[in-house]
Amino acid sequence: MEDIKDSNAKRFCTRNILVILGFSCVIAVIALIAVGISQNKPLPQNxxxxxxxxxxxxxxxxxxxxxxxxxxxxxxxxxxxxxxxxxxxxxxxxxxxxxxxxxxxxxxxxxxxxxxxxxxxxxxxxxxxxxxxxxxxxxxxxxxxxxxxxxxxxxxxxxxxxxxxxxxxxxxxxxxxxxxxxxxxxxxxxxxxxxxxxxxxxxxxxxxxxxxxxxxxxxxxxxxxxxxxxxxxxxxxxxxxxxxxxxxxxxxxxxxGKDQALWQKLAKDIQVSSDGILSDPCFHSGYEKIVNVSDLYKTPCTKRFERTLPFDQFKIQGTGNYEQCQQSILELFNTSYCPYSQCAFNGIFLPPLQGSFGAFSAFYFVMDFLNLTSEKVSQEEAIRRIESFCSQSWKVVRTSFPGIKEKYLSEYCFSGTYILSLLLHGYHFTSNSWENIHxxxxxxxxxxxxxxxxxxxxxxxIPAEQPFSPPLSHSTYVFLMVLFSLILAASIITALFFFKKPSYFWKEMV
Known part of the structure; x- marks a missing residue:
């Protein structure tokens, strides 16, 4: 009779211990998942x-x-x-x-x-x-x-x-x-x-x-x-x-800038015209445009060239010549005096150029149109290509680029020539330092x-804010993950031992 009672007591204890071990395993698994998810979930963007x-x-x-x-x-x-x-x-x-x-x-x-x-x-x-x-x-x-x-x-x-x-x-x-x-x-x-x-x-x-x-x-x-x-x-x-x-x-x-430089050049060149016709080498041959004198003198940039002209309008007639265009542009840069050891133009101090340069905005847009943005293009090649482009007739250019507005297309010869003049003669880049322009x-x-x-x-x-951080410190996170992993492992090992050798367990207990 005592053996029966003892057996029932053992089964009861075993069942309770297994329930406790199972519950411990479930709690440990849930804890591991919860800690892992909460610690590793994406932080909110601040x-x-x-x-x-x-x-x-x-x-x-x-x-x-x-x-x-x-x-x-x-x-x-x-x-x-x-x-x-x-x-x-x-x-x-x-x-x-x-x-x-x-x-x-x-x-x-x-x-x-x-x-x-x-x-x-x-x-x-x-x-x-x-x-x-x-x-x-x-x-x-x-x-x-x-x-x-x-x-x-x-x-x-x-x-x-x-x-x-x-x-x-x-x-x-x-x-x-x-x-x-x-x-x-x-x-x-x-x-x-x-x-x-x-x-x-x-x-x-x-x-x-x-x-x-x-x-x-x-x-x-x-x-x-x-x-x-x-x-x-x-x-x-x-x-x-x-x-x-x-x-x-x-x-x-x-x-x-390229637009105001063009106005300056026109105001300078029209002074020598008596019949209201300006033969301009910075525009393609065959190109013609009527310009109001009032528009020419509207900007403060042309005030130094303002004169009383015998006409209210004048006509630009393009002749398309790079060298003549450049010569006309260079007359805008006053290099006759320099109160410093070195100047750019108009008496403005410019120290020796150092390192590489990034050229952007209109520098990029104009040179990109002329296909001159590659670092493999030398200064000599850039001059040759712009010279070739300027020498094309307006009819050929307009046919070759039908999708570009006439105002922009007509000025690319001037803009390209102006950029080279500014970089080489205004800022004093040389054939060697040209390679440093990107x-x-x-x-x-x-x-x-x-x-x-x-x-x-x-x-x-603008004040910096504290960054969003995980809910647990790294050391706390590692400690909890190890702790719950050990609890889970211990519960599983104990449960397996119970199933395989329950008599040995009770024997050891006795």
């Missing part, structure tokens, strides 16, 4: 956005940038996620119709509202930077420039973003921000990291690129002056990015231009 409008002389473009709120050395890791070109001319052309500026900006600002999450609208900063077009308007009439900027501010303030202001940036700032952009995109500011492993791959972090920017109304040259010789303090700027300080040389030549349109999907550099510099003023 992304910030910013909007920069580039109000240039000929057009306005809007760029949307994003960056993680956790910054690296106080500067955000910024990338371009959207570009929107505003339909119409630059804002300076709205000086007499400022009531239309609101409608002018609507499409791209509405696009921004769609791209950026609604929850981020109120904290997304919006900046507008106006460049050489507005600098010229301000020279012409400060009152008109103020009216345009006031209309822009009213319009942008109506949107649900955090509008930070609209300003006319200086030429030096424009050049320096362009320098920041290309060096950021080339990975020259920070060491290789998970953030920028793709950007910085294969790039030398120790050297920076110089920046060559060409717009419609101005052109900028910017590079690090390794000699640290500052003969002209106005041409020196300092930046702090990713924990490093940079001293750069920069200068903006107002009125020497024509850049987009770099890693972002436009080469001043706006990204502007955004990068502004993020220094």
């Amino acid at each position: 992304v910030k956005y910013g909007i920069v409008l580039d109000a240039g002389s000929s057009h306005t473009s809007l760029y949307i940038y994003s960056w993680p709120a956790e910054k690296e050395n106080d500067t955000g890791i910024v990338q371009q996620i959207e570009e929107c070109k505003v339909a119409g001319p630059g804002i300076s052309k709205y000086a007499q119709k400022t009531n239309e500026i609101g409608a002018y900006l609507t499409e791209c600002m509405e696009r921004s509202s769609e791209v950026i999450p609604v929850s981020q609208h109120q904290e997304t900063p919006v900046y507008l930077g106006a460049t050489a077009g507005m600098r010229l308007l301000r020279m012409e009439s400060e009152q008109l420039a103020d009216r345009v900027m006031a209309a822009v501010i009213r319009s942008l303030s109506d949107y649900p973003f955090n509008f930070q202001g609209a300003t006319i940036i200086s030429g030096q700032e424009e050049g320096a921000y362009g320098w920041i952009t290309i060096n950021y995109l080339l990975g020259n500011f920070i060491q290789k990291s998970n953030w920028l492993s793709l950007i910085s791959e294969g790039i030398n972090d120790e050297k920076t690129f110089g920046a060559l920017d060409l717009g419609g109304a101005s052109t900028q040259i910017t590079f690090v002056n390794e000699n640290h010789t500052v003969e002209s303090p106005d041409n020196s700027l300092q930046f702090r990015l990713y924990g490093k300080d940079y001293d750069v040389y920069t200068h903006s030549f107002l009125c020497y 024509f850049m349109g987009k770099i890693r999907g972002a436009n080469a231009g001043w706006t990204l550099g502007y955004m990068l510099n502004l993020t220094n003023m």
Whole structure:
């Protein structure tokens, strides 16, 4: 009788122990899964956005940038996620119709509202930077420039973003921000990291690129002056990015963008005409165009050539000659005096060129059309190709490029010749240093231009936030995973031992 009771007690205890062991296994498995999932689930993205409008002389473009709120050395890791070109001319052309500026900006600002999450609208900063077009308007009439900027501010303030202001940036700032952009995109500011492993791959972090920017109304040259010789303090700027300080040389030549340079050349050349006909070697033979004298003298850039002419209009008749075109362009560069050890032109200090240069904006667009952006194209080959292009008749050129607007197509001969003249005679690149010029349109999907550099510099003023982190520290996570794994293993081993040798277990217990 006692044996029966003892057997029943053993079965009861065994059953309870197995239940406890099974329960322990289930709890251990659930705990392992829970800890693993909670620790390794994707962290929420803590992304910030910013909007920069580039109000240039000929057009306005809007760029949307994003960056993680956790910054690296106080500067955000910024990338371009959207570009929107505003339909119409630059804002300076709205000086007499400022009531239309609101409608002018609507499409791209509405696009921004769609791209950026609604929850981020109120904290997304919006900046507008106006460049050489507005600098010229301000020279012409400060009152008109103020009216345009006031209309822009009213319009942008109506949107649900955090509008930070609209300003006319200086030429030096424009050049320096362009320098920041290309060096950021080339990975020259920070060491290789998970953030920028793709950007910085294969790039030398120790050297920076110089920046060559060409717009419609101005052109900028910017590079690090390794000699640290500052003969002209106005041409020196300092930046702090990713924990490093940079001293750069920069200068903006107002009125020497490709559009204003053309107006200057026409105003200079028409002075010798008595019959209202201008034979122009910078346009293709067979090309003709009527120009109003009032339009010619409308810009401040042509004031030095203004004369009373015996006609209200004149006709351009193209002759298509590269050498004559270049000679006419070189007359715009005054190299007769230099108050420094070395100058570019017009008495502007220019230290010796150093390192590689990225040439973007109109430098790239014009040379890309002329198929001259390849690094294999020598200076001599570039001259030969532009000379050949200029010598073609207007009829042949128009037939060869039917999809390009006549205004742009007709000016490529001048623009190409002007770019070579500016680089070789204005900035003193040689046949050897020509190899250091790299024509850049987009770099890693972002436009080469001043706006990204502007955004990068502004993020220094945006406080960094604490990064989202896993719920457990790494040591705690490892400890819990080991603990629950040991509990699970011990429970399974004990259960197996029970099934295989239960009598041995009770014997040991006795």
